[in-house]
Amino acid sequence: MRKPVEQIEAATILFAGDSGDGSQSIGTQMTETTALIGNDVATLPDYPAEIRAPAGSLAGVSGFQLHFSSEQIHTPGDLCDVLVVMNPAALKMHLHKLKPNGILIANTDNFARRNLRLAGYEKDPLESDALTKYQVFRVELTRLTRKALETTQLSMGEIDRCKNFFALGMILWLYNRPMEYTMKWIKAKFAQKPQYIEPNILALRAGNTYCDMTEQFAVSYDVKPAPFEPGTYRNIEGNMATVLGLVAASHRSELPLVYGSYPITPASDILHGLAKYRNFGVVTMQMEDEIAAVGVAIGAAFSGALGVTGSSGPGLALKSEAMNLAMIAELPLVVCNIQRAGPSTGMPTKTEQSDLLQMFYGRNGESPIPIVASSRPFDCFESVYEACRIAVKYRTPVIFLSDLYIGMGAEPWRIPKISELPEIKPSFAVSADTTNGFEPYLRDPETLARPWAKPGTAGLEHRIGGLEKSDVTGHVSYDSENHEKMVEIRAEKVARIANDIPPTEIFGAQEGEILLLGWGGTFGALRTTAENYVAEGLPIGHVHLRHLNPFPNDLGDILHRFKKILIPELNSGQLLQLIRATYLIDAIGLNKVQGQPFHVFELHAKIDEILKEMEHF
Amino acid sequence: MRKPVEQIEAATILFAGDSGDGSQSIGTQMTETTALIGNDVATLPDYPAEIRAPAGSLAGVSGFQLHFSSEQIHTPGDLCDVLVVMNPAALKMHLHKLKPNGILIANTDNFARRNLRLAGYEKDPLESDALTKYQVFRVELTRLTRKALETTQLSMGEIDRCKNFFALGMILWLYNRPMEYTMKWIKAKFAQKPQYIEPNILALRAGNTYCDMTEQFAVSYDVKPAPFEPGTYRNIEGNMATVLGLVAASHRSELPLVYGSYPITPASDILHGLAKYRNFGVVTMQMEDEIAAVGVAIGAAFSGALGVTGSSGPGLALKSEAMNLAMIAELPLVVCNIQRAGPSTGMPTKTEQSDLLQMFYGRNGESPIPIVASSRPFDCFESVYEACRIAVKYRTPVIFLSDLYIGMGAEPWRIPKISELPEIKPSFAVSADTTNGFEPYLRDPETLARPWAKPGTAGLEHRIGGLEKSDVTGHVSYDSENHEKMVEIRAEKVARIANDIPPTEIFGAQEGEILLLGWGGTFGALRTTAENYVAEGLPIGHVHLRHLNPFPNDLGDILHRFKKILIPELNSGQLLQLIRATYLIDAIGLNKVQGQPFHVFELHAKIDEILKEMEHF
């Protein structure tokens, strides 16, 4: 007899275990399956420090959270409905994320003394009263997996490495999801090592059957597909979306892509990803350092290619001198910053939004550079594409800001049609139009862009460089007034990009009490929050900026339509500082600098507090 | 019969000629003599681009302006009373700086066709009507010098190189100044090459006598000594004052000074200067680049020395990653930025104040670093000393901001007594105070400084680094709340420095219409302007900030006492941006980005405009 199935709207699951326990891969599989059956889904991998910690230690815990729903969602969820822990350390690190009465599945085989001690438990928490407010399922995951695989040829160690699929099998049962996608994936993944295919599938099945058989699990859940706009969808991580956005920009502009980089967490995946697309003519160059990486990108741009570089944190500090050169030389260049928690080396596997002011100001002299920020995993595609478009159109370096949270997070993406992509036209100079010969700083009157003349073009030979240049001719100039003029032109050129920015969309109230103003990876938490208040009928709006430099032309007006501006950021108040200085508005910051994204409840708390104060006065 | 002498209050002289004409050295000599006879004096050398331009070309003109007075002065003067030009290019470049009816002395021997053409003159301007509004003195300087030196053993080339002293001799006559100081200097300078002593003295004398004899010069001028506070004075350039400030801080703190640097204009002089003081135990290390330079300074600080590094423009961009390390490691370090005109390589021999926001924000993550700015040449001594004091007391990197204008400018300096210098106490940790052993992040409750434990101290072995550190223990930590706490503590530590800042002095009106708010090398122009308005009885005040991060505690109050805040800066509005964001005040910027200091008349114009508007409304 089939056990009862309960319809629910959404669920959040967190898999956690030792780095070696495979939480990331079963998390990803659950995400894929869930997306494929039509739920909206958002994920949050939570890695430990970059270096392996001792097995069983708190520092070694790796987690993967996913949130799926029959409605549109924007975040991987605050608290979880289900927590799967492979060892005591995982329990210790994550229990506080489980909702009251939530389901806790624990691999009891790993709760032996040594592991308890490593996690800092005096006695077994599974035996204590601490867990009474949860539904606890004690499962001998290791033993059951061994049993299921006892007929295979694998060694004990190899068998134990399959136990994550046992856990996945259980979860698939619990949420009534098919196993086929996972099986397909297992087959593809182990195509070169076929001896692992069968065992992993066996483990998956065993977990699934276990739930069906055991009395522990009385009910399973179903989450119906979410309403999506028509289209073809795939699941995508932010860094992969960045890769595709760059390849698309190269393809659409017919500019060969030259990506110079030096490995660094969490930007390396863009290098790894792009390196696979040689058939698109993509050149990836792993250089000796971040300076060389931006250097080759600048050289490529000078040569007439789409020069791109990417890094994170300290790498951006190193690139700043060369970015300044690209700025004064007025060459197209895209610099990707996948932000992580600073300062200095900081916490390389944690997220943060604290490089915004560095991107604005981290160069000597007056050095305006446009900044485009992505707001969610799939938005990396459009945002980085937009960065390329601006770079080419305005002949300027452009900074593309992403962060670890959206770079590693995944969600469904409606795949765009190629024809929907905005045009990117390099319009290379082909001849000298003036009687004075070629003038490399004679500008387009509308965009103020200077001509892009590729080496190899006869008659356009010219010299550029980092010394101040004379207007029009581009000769070296120490003239006072020319310098001031050039400083102004460079600023004005960036300011004019605002003319390309479409009117700002305000979600929710178009005017009223509080405007939530955000940028970057906090989109999900802010939008969810705004939706909640709007659902309650409160006059709260949400604006999320993609363009940070320049700001949209209509931003000032919009800000003045609300009584309070709340700017939540994963830093100490960087956009806040810019908004206050630019619009002289007493905007309020909500700042979290913990290496972790916002929880929706944190935003609620702050907004409620503001609303209360507003009533008060 | 002695020609008549006219008493005047002040004079401004500008020497200009080809780079090889020695304008800088006679300018310096005139400054020395003038200072020694008791005038207040301020100077402005104006160098051409770093590389020698062809002789006679506009790009090759080198100028030296000095302003002296029987009153206190603060700037090298806007327009000149006397302009000495050695060739047509110098005339072309500088004539607009001569006051109507001012004295123009031109070396006619250099006004031959070739030089006229190089300067872009169609015909000889000395023969044209263009100069009728000036008192023009045409002097065959080259021929006269040759004549005076015809009995010496020098070659013609060598003789011609003495002609600048002929010119100096003239100016000394014109302003009734003794020749003895210059003679003494010539003797010292050519001690190793004595064959040049006599000829240069002869040239000097000849110029002097020439004025006495020729009818061209009817009257000479005298400027009485200025009132100075009692004390012993010397003339000093900003970069030299920085050198002495650093040596003094090292001496007073008993910390050996380790200065790591990589040459760059205009910071190199600090390296050159410090390298002379090995007898003070000063270590200077010319490193392979700016990163290595700050690296050795950080290493030295870790070892328990006073680690200092210095650079300019692009060099600072390169140092940012390591400065961030020093910040998170909480080690004392002083970083000198002698600003020049950016962006990128920019105009290396011109001045600017455009690195302020880079110094605030040019590092990844939340990375607060205190900033101290010097306001005038002699103030470099006190300001860099203050930077050292803060670094040692708070265990933090500190940025010392100077610029090319004050670094190369000179003025009289009242030499401080050693005992007047504030105390700098390293207070090294000598033993572990807690039962847990040594805790490298256990802070002083007042300053929040962490202990400074030198390698070599038994029992205090510990490890630091660029990863986020656990409060108190200093162990590597990826804990969310610890990270937020550490970010806050680091910010708070810098904020507390404000408690050391004495009450802000307001010059002129203590409240009223307009407050001139400035920082750095604009002091002279701002103070002179304020003096002028105050003399007219207008309610205008002037505050010049030495501490830019943190701001003084009383700054907000002060700003609110004035109707308008005017922030003149040699950038596009950087302090302006900080003041607006911090105090939400609609401060106004007056921005000049020409590689040149403010003229007092530019400030007057802006203030008059504001005053007019204020009346209007």
Next chain:
Amino acid sequence: MKRKRTSRIPVGAPTLTKNDFKSDQDVRWCPSCGDYSILAQTQRILPELGIPKENVVFISGIGCSSRFPYYMNTYGFHTIHGRAPTIASGVKMANPDLSVWVITGDGDALSIGGNHFIHLMRRNFDINVLLFNNRIYGLTKGQYSPTSERGTKSSSTPLGSLSLDTPFNPISLALASGATFVARSVDIHLDHLRPMLKAAFEHKGTSFIEIYQNCHIFNDDTFILQREKEHKTDHTVLLEHGEPLVFGTERDKGIRLNGFQPEVVDTTNGEYTTEDLIVHDQYAEDTTLANFLAGMSDTPDMPHPMGIFRSVRHPCYEDLMTNQIRTAKERTGDGDLEALLNDGETWTVS
């Protein structure tokens, strides 16, 4: 043994042990990582050097290997990527009495830090540099490094995009930069590694040791021929001063100079004897021999030399600087601040 500046433990003071050099932090490398062995050998030799623990400083950059200082109960500084040589130079300059060790990886030292590495060598500070060469970027998960062989498949050169750069030979680079002590060893050859570490310490001047280190996770067995018992006798040759270059399980092979090229010869078949072999001279001022030996590991089928390639005594930067200071003080007396401030022309207003 050369005179070192570093202070010695006073006679009679309690002797230190290996455990004195272990910090309270859990060691965090992957199981089977070669770093463990290097750490253990370092902790073993330190007590034998006769210097107080508090005088020892470990400075590292960023990388798996660069976590090393956290595990040493000495002073330590885990700095930023590639910059350890600069910070170590400052540490040593400010206190020449310290025993300063730089721990670095092939990426840290030769990729981002290449410039500081070569400049450190030429300045010849009395610093010991241990380069853990695993031919891969371990910490960032397996990209190829400047010592990876051309054609390496790695996370940054996945299918279809093998690495294209010719690798550096760290020994050659150190020699060309003027290094005064250059050696090579292997993570798990304990009886070889320890004496190398000691020799590096005893050398006055910059000592550089390239240590072949296995990254079990991302580049397993890249040095299998030089590391594993069954191969190493045929694929390495031990350098010993004054001795001919003999190797092989039976010690039956040797290296002979053929023109300017190395040639492996059999010393048992009568054609050549050990007389014909190159005799090692680690103290040669001229670097031709050392360069020649360095080149062997780039030459197919040649054994990799292990041991000290070069060891010569040149003045150290910190000593020269200290001398300048002493001389200046002797010449003009200790700096007098009052006099300095009042230097040059002054005038008094009263």
Next chain:
Amino acid sequence: MKRKRTSRIPVGAPTLTKNDFKSDQDVRWCPSCGDYSILAQTQRILPELGIPKENVVFISGIGCSSRFPYYMNTYGFHTIHGRAPTIASGVKMANPDLSVWVITGDGDALSIGGNHFIHLMRRNFDINVLLFNNRIYGLTKGQYSPTSERGTKSSSTPLGSLSLDTPFNPISLALASGATFVARSVDIHLDHLRPMLKAAFEHKGTSFIEIYQNCHIFNDDTFILQREKEHKTDHTVLLEHGEPLVFGTERDKGIRLNGFQPEVVDTTNGEYTTEDLIVHDQYAEDTTLANFLAGMSDTPDMPHPMGIFRSVRHPCYEDLMTNQIRTAKERTGDGDLEALLNDGETWTVS
């Protein structure tokens, strides 16, 4: 002559002259600066290379020497200090058809730019690097550089503080970094410099020429022995492939190998003949000989070798990359963006 990728001027097109390569900018170096001569020789050889002017790109860093591109009527980029090799690599990678020249100084290439320099050498882009070695920082007014001799008095090492660092030998460093073409010449030895410039161009791969250059203002006559007519025959030795190393005004002296050290011998007094001398082999794959020759200029009383130390053919980075791209396109077809975006598991909502 090796096959170069750079396109050639079509037969019959008007031939270029020296003047075609002069830009309209006034040349701004001090009178008597050695840079003038190098500029003139470069402008002389370029028309002889048979490549169109618009295909030539000069990339420089910062320094007196680095102003060079402004004076060439070709494409040019005066970049930032030390980074020219990186930008040049990007230029070449994006368009392998260009003839790319890097102009750099001893400070630019070996101080701040040392790392990019050595990495450029190992990657072997088909780029020509001209290092103007004047053993000083000219532009910033006379600080000592990484090629200045130890004990140099300079603006940063004034009285009482002579420089302490052992200089780099640029040739040794290039060789150790894997450079495939390494040569040396002198600014004013026009008949030597021109063929060297041409040989650098003809070499497929990174060509490095160290040019001894006189800085008249800050370091006059540092190379007096190698530059001036009256000294140079005794203080330089010309390297010619296949020829013995003979030098001296009377060509009566030669270089012999003594152990691993160079020795100057008289070939006229009967003790030695040219048979005993080292014979140059610039095509040797093994770098032992080239290293040995490089070391001579560091050895007191030895003549400095001039000419080509090494010239070997290795694959170029840009060719390997272009091949990878071609192979990938052959294997999987030209990238199809539509297919790429729709890769992996997708689902459709209608």
